[in-house]
Amino acid sequence: MKFIVCENYEDMSREGAKIIAELLKKKPECVLGLATGSTPVGMYKELARMNKAGKITFKNVTSYNLDEYYPLAPDHDQSYRYFMNHNLFDHVDIDKAKTHVPDGLAKDPAAMGKAYDAAIDAAGGIDLQVLGLGPNGHIAFNEPEENLYVGTHLTGLTESTIRANSRFFEKIEDVPTQAVTMGMGSIMKARSILVLASGKAKHYVIEKMLDDRITTQVPGTLLKLHPNVVLICDREAYEG
Ligand code: GLP
Secondary structure (H helix, E strand, O other): OEEEEEOOHHHHHHHHHHHHHHHHHHOOOOEEEEOOOOOOHHHHHHHHHHHHOOOOOOOOOEEEEOEEEEOOOOOOOOOHHHHHHHHOHHHOOOOHHHEEOOOOOOOOHHHHHHHHHHHHHHOOOOOEEEEOOOOOOOEOOEOOOOOOOOOOEEEEOOHHHHHHHHHHOOOHHHOOOEEEEOOHHHHHOOOEEEEEEOOHHHHHHHHHHHOOOOOOOOHHHHHHHOOOEEEEEEHHHHHO
């Protein structure tokens, strides 16, 4: 794993954007795996700026997002589809028909999950997967547990994740208690992975990411088994 510490959130965002921009130049028709959460917002802004300046294009990009709350409609203002439109897709030249988010209203989430993983495979697999880290070490919505799922699946959210994510909702009761999420296998199949972490709240997980052990109790640590991961954090996340 390549590890980079940046001075602050803005530098981390720029470093992340640089890596994606390089891929877009090398492989304009690449498949991106995208993440939500507050962490990648700055990087998405920087990518939109570079796109407007004519430095990069998303015209031929296909994207697959990691997860979606369940049950939640795509036009709900807290849905991850809504988030992606507002924070990236509406500001770049991507063809929205080529952007995918797991269906938060799927009647049969297990079948939807299988189809989602199959669609990623059929698209040629993910070239670069963007990831944030939950304060408890979750990636996408793979929460700390003894057993983790391989494929895209329906899952319950832990109390701590519901609490952490309640800042985006009016009240904690409004936070969905379930989500559909890519599994550990769906994520690990990506050819390269870019992990971002910012702020003191991520210090615990950054420490776990940097030691020589893996545990399903901190799902992000399993990324140490992947041959092509870049982890970028800011000084606050590094020093705590
Ligand atoms: C959510 C998402 C994750 C994200 C995490 C961290 O639970 N499912 O994909 O990485 O939160 O969020 P933030 O970046 O806001 O700290």
